[in-house]
Amino acid sequence: MRRTKVGFIGGGGIAREHMKYLSELEDVELAAVADISDAALDTCRDMYGISHCFKDYRELLEMDSIDAVTVGTPNSAHYEPTIDALRAGKDVLVEKPMAITAEEAAGMVKASRDTDRILVIGFQHRFAPEAQMLKRFIDRGEFGRILYGRCLALRRRGIPNWGVFGRKDLQGGGALIDIGVHMIEAAHYLMGSPQPVSAFGSAYTYLGDRPSDTVSMWPDWNHETYSVEDLAVGMIRFDNGATLSVEASFAAHIGKGEWTFSLMGEKAGGEFSPPRVFKDQSGTMVNMTPDYLPDLNGFRYKMEHFIDCVRTRKPSEAPGEHGLLVQQILNGIYRSAETGREVPIEPLI
Numbered sequence: 001m002r003r004t005k006v007g008f009i010g011g012g013g014i015a016r017e018h019m020k021y022l023s024e025l026e027d028v029e030l031a032a033v034a035d036i037s038d039a040a041l042d043t044c045r046d047m048y049g050i051s052h053c054f055k056d057y058r059e060l061l062e063m064d065s066i067d068a069v070t071v072g073t074p075n076s077a078h079y080e081p082t083i084d085a086l087r088a089g090k091d092v093l094v095e096k097p098m099a100i101t102a103e104e105a106a107g108m109v110k111a112s113r114d115t116d117r118i119l120v121i122g123f124q125h126r127f128a129p130e131a132q133m134l135k136r137f138i139d140r141g142e143f144g145r146i147l148y149g150r151c152l153a154l155r156r157r158g159i160p161n162w163g164v165f166g167r168k169d170l171q172g173g174g175a176l177i178d179i180g181v182h183m184i185e186a187a188h189y190l191m192g193s194p195q196p197v198s199a200f201g202s203a204y205t206y207l208g209d210r211p212s213d214t215v216s217m218w219p220d221w222n223h224e225t226y227s228v229e230d231l232a233v234g235m236i237r238f239d240n241g242a243t244l245s246v247e248a249s250f251a252a253h254i255g256k257g258e259w260t261f262s263l264m265g266e267k268a269g270g271e272f273s274p275p276r277v278f279k280d281q282s283g284t285m286v287n288m289t290p291d292y293l294p295d296l297n298g299f300r301y302k303m304e305h306f307i308d309c310v311r312t313r314k315p316s317e318a319p320g321e322h323g324l325l326v327q328q329i330l331n332g333i334y335r336s337a338e339t340g341r342e343v344p345i346e347p348l349i
Contacts, residue, residue, distance in 0.1 A: 002027075003027050003028060003029045004027060004028050004029070004067050004068065004307055004310055004311060005028075005029045005031040005065050005066050005067050005068075006022055006028060006029065006030060006031060006066070006067065006068050006069065006070065006307075007031050007032040007033065007034070007052075007060045007061075007063065007066040007068075007069040007070075007090070008030070008032070008033040008034070008044070008050075008069065008070050008072065009033075009034050009057045009060065009069055009070070009071045009072070009073060009081045009085065010034070010035055010070075010071060010072035010073035010077075011033045011034070011035035011037065011040035011041055011043065011044045011072075012035070012037075012040055012072065012073075012163070013162075013163065014072040014095055014122075015033070015035075015044075015070065015072030016043070016044065016047065017072075017299065018070045018072060018093070018303060019044065019047070019048050019050075021299065021300045021303040021304070022303055022307070023048055024300075025304065025307060028307055030048050030049075030050050031050070031052060031063065031065065031066050032050060032052035032053070032054065032060045032063060032066060033045075033050050033052070033053055033054070033060070034053075034054040034055070034056065034057035034059070034060040035053075035055070036055055038055075041053040041054075041055075057081050057084070058084065061084055061085055061088040061090065062088075066090060067090065067091065067310060068090055068091040068092065068093070068118075068306070068307075068310045069081075069085045069090045069091075069092055069093075070092070070093045070094070070095070070122075070306075071085070071092060071093070071094040071095060072095050073095075074163075074164050074167075074170045074171060075097055075099070075100055075170065075171045075172050075177065076100050076169065076170045076171070076172065077170075078094050078095070078097075078098065078099050078100070078104075078108075079099050079100070079104040079107065079108060082094045082108050082111070082119070083107065083108060083111050086108075086111045086112055086115045086117045086119065087111065087115055089115070089117065090117065091117050091118040091119075091120075091306075091309070091310045092112075092117065092118070092119050092120070093120040093121075093122055093302075093303075093306045094108070094119070094120075094121060094122060094323075095122040096121060096122045096123055096181050096182070096185065096323075096326075097172070097177050097181050097323075097326065097327060097330060098121050098320070098323035098324065098326070098327050099323075099327055100172040101172075101327070101331060102324065102327045102328045102331045102348055103348065104327075105320070105323055105324040105327040105328075105348075106324055106348035106349050108320055108323075108324075109320040109321055109323075109324050109349055110349065112320050118309050118310060118313070118316060119316070119319065119320035119323075120302075120305070120306050120309060120316045120318055120319070120320075121185075121318045121319070121320060121322060121323035121326075122302060122318075123182075123185040123186070123189075123302065123318040123322070123323070123326075124182075124298035124299045124301070124302045125182050125183065125185065125186040125272075125298055126185060126186045126189045126190070126298075126317070126318065127296070127298040127301040127302055127305070127317070128186070128272075128296070128298040129275075129293040129294050129295075129296045130272050130273060130275040130293065131186050131189075131190065131272060131298075132296075133275055133290055133293060134190055134263065134270045134272070134275070134277070135190055137268065137270065137277055138190055138263075138265075141267075142267060142268050142277075142279070143263065143265030143266075143267055143268045143269070143270070144265045144266035144267030144268070145242075145265060145266045146190075146191045146192070146242055146263055146264070146265045147241075147242055147243070147264050147265060147266065148242065148243050148244070148245075148263070148264045149187040149188070149190075149191055149242070149243075149244040149245070149261060149262070149263050149264075150187075150244075150245050150246075150261060150262050150264075151180065151183035151184050151187050151244065151245065151246040151247070151248075151261040152183065152246075152247050152248075152258040152259065152260050152261065153175070153179040153180045153182060153183045153246075153247070153248040153249075153258075153259060154247060154248065154249045154252060154254060154257050154258045154259075155175075155179070155217070155249055155250055155251065155252070155257045156249075156251070156252060156253075156254050156255075156256060156257050157207075157214060157215075157216035157217060157251050158216065158217040158218065158250055158251070158257065159207070159208050159216065159218065159221045159226075159230070159250045159251055160178075160218060160221065160250070161218040161219065161220055161221040161222075162218070165178055165228070166208060166221060166222060166223075166225055166226040166227065166228055167225060167227060167228070168227040168228045169227070171228060172330075172334075173203075173228055173229060173232070173330070173334055174203075174205075174208070174228025174229040174230065174232070174250055175228075175229060175230065175231065175232055175248040175249050175250040176203070176229065176232035176234070176246070176248045176330060176333060176334070177330050177334075178250075179248055179250075180232065180246050180247075180248030180330075181326060181330060183246070183248075183259070183260070183261045183272070184244070184246055184326055184329055184330070185318075185322070185326050186261060186272065187244060187261040187263065187272075188244065188322075188325065188326060188329070189322065190263060191238075191242055191244070191263065192240070193321075193322055193325060194238035194239055194240045194242060194325075195238060195239045195325065195345075195347055196236050196237070196238055196239075196325065196328050196329050196332060196345045197237050197238060197239050197344065197345055198236070198237045198332070198342055198343065198344050198345055199234060199235070199236050199237075199329065199332025199333050199335070199336050199342065199343055199345060200234060200235045200333075200336050200341075200342040200343075201232060201233060201234030201235065201332070201333030201334070201336040201337045202232070202233055202234070202336075202337050203229035203231070203232040203333075203334065203337040204229060204230060204231045204232075205226075205227075205228070205229050205230050206230055206231075207230050207251040208221065208223060208226040208228070208230050208250060208251060209223055209226045209227070210223055211223055216251075228250075229250075229337075230249060230250050230251040230252065231247075231248070231249040231250075231251070231252050232246070232247075232248050232249075232333060232334075232337065233245075233246065233247050233248075234246050234329075234332075234333030234336065234337075236329050236332065236333070244329070246329075246333070259273060260272045260273040267279065268280075274289070275289070275290055275293065276288060276289050302318065305317060305318075321349070324348065324349065328345050328348070329345075332345045
């Protein structure tokens with residue numbers, strides 16, 4: 001089989017995760033990388049032997065031999081490289097969140113449709129064995145109609161001290177758009193990917209923008225450039241009558257961090273971590289815990305799935321349309337936080 005040649009727009013931490021898993025596939029070639037940082041290019045060259053290194057990603061896209069690209073840049077630099085790559089005839093995996101705004105995300109979906117190229121969003125928690133376990137129950141009708149989902153992506157004190165995660169101009173936000181998105185995408189997917197119709201939310205900054213002498217996971221972040229929220233909470237209504245809530249924090253005065261979501265249906269409910277199903281059986285309220293789940297790495301699966309889509313042209317399990325809906329959820333909560341009221345969300349495609 002001909003090797004699939006992949007280029008990488010962005011050579012930082014997340015892009016190197018892409019490289020790590022793709023380098024383990026014998027029929028994939030890491031063909032080129034583009035990054036504005038010489039140090040990042042040197043690291044990619046040294047770690048993975050990538051010989052074609054560019055400061056301008058447009059030069060990478062001029063390589064006819066490249067079949068697909070991944071976009072692993074800061075959030076504010078997702079839109080333009082993705083559009084350009086699709087128009088250059090490349091299939092694209094773009095990291096989460098899909099973009100800064102829902103309007104950008106809609107433009108990316110439209111470009112994918114217009115060019116007939118594959119657009120995959122870098123969602124991985126939907127592929128985790130815990131999420132797939134819940135999906136099997138849901139697909140067999142054991143949950144019935146799902147009424148409510150609750151997402152928790154909470155760190156007690158975990159403000160990133162690397163990259164640009166504290167820069168709203170480059171990231172679009174803080175805890176909600178960076179880690180909340182993980183639980184949102186998986187829960188929303190299992191709920192059937194309904195269209196959001198309104199959002200209410202609040203966002204608070206109270207620790208990250210000042211020095212701290214408290215021991216934390218990653219100390220000495222740059223509080224002087226910190227312009228994102230420490231804590232965001234929100235509620236989303238969907239066109240099918242279901243509701244989703246989210247709590248996400250880089251820093252919060254809580255007893256412990258939490259990384260999970262739960263779903264409540266008419267017939268049963270479930271939880272991501274620890275993986276459990278709650279239902280009535282034989283006149284008894286029963287909590288079901290799996291005895292065994294496959295040792296499946298969701299990140300590895302998403303990279304292998306991307307290559308499989310490129311080769312076979314099969315539909316993506318994390319398509320651009322899903323990324324757009326998640327982006328509307330994120331933007332709706334932020335917009336509500338800014339205005340102090342519930343805001344409507346209209347379909348964009």
